[in-house]
Amino acid sequence: MTSATAIALIGFIAWALFLLVLMELLRGRLVVLKRIPANEFRPDNSNLSPFMQRLARAHANCVEGLPIFGGLLLVALVTGQSALTDPLAYPLLAARLLQSAVHLASQSILAVNLRFAFFAIQLAIAAYWAIRLLSGPVA
Numbered sequence: 001m002t003s004a005t006a007i008a009l010i011g012f013i014a015w016a017l018f019l020l021v022l023m024e025l026l027r028g029r030l031v032v033l034k035r036i037p038a039n040e041f042r043p044d045n046s047n048l049s050p051f052m053q054r055l056a057r058a059h060a061n062c063v064e065g066l067p068i069f070g071g072l073l074l075v076a077l078v079t080g081q082s083a084l085t086d087p088l089a090y091p092l093l094a095a096r097l098l099q100s101a102v103h104l105a106s107q108s109i110l111a112v113n114l115r116f117a118f119f120a121i122q123l124a125i126a127a128y129w130a131i132r133l134l135s136g137p138v139a
Helices: 004-032 050-078 082-105 109-135
Strands: none
Touching: 004 050, 004 082, 050 082, 050 109, 082 109
């Protein structure tokens, strides 16, 4: 049976991949419809719609967080300490998905505050895991 830690790591990677595929499909559509030349895309989508800009940033957030959050999950798996990360693995993944979903939906003050709350949950879980993983194997 696959651990919650492994599923959360795969889920985190799959979510980042989903956002990237979505962005490239939407960009591809713009090229096919001749709304923008293929060589005029900016990495942050700043020359595209507000949604596309939020999509680029949501994807970048996932990529930026993967070494930290995914790295801790991977360390737990490699060192046989997934019993430490399993209980909070799904909440971490849920917080990541919700952060991205809110990012895609809006940039209102409420949305920004919600997005930060979901990110803060991830930070708290990661800090807890880092301290516990540095303390040594779970008995």
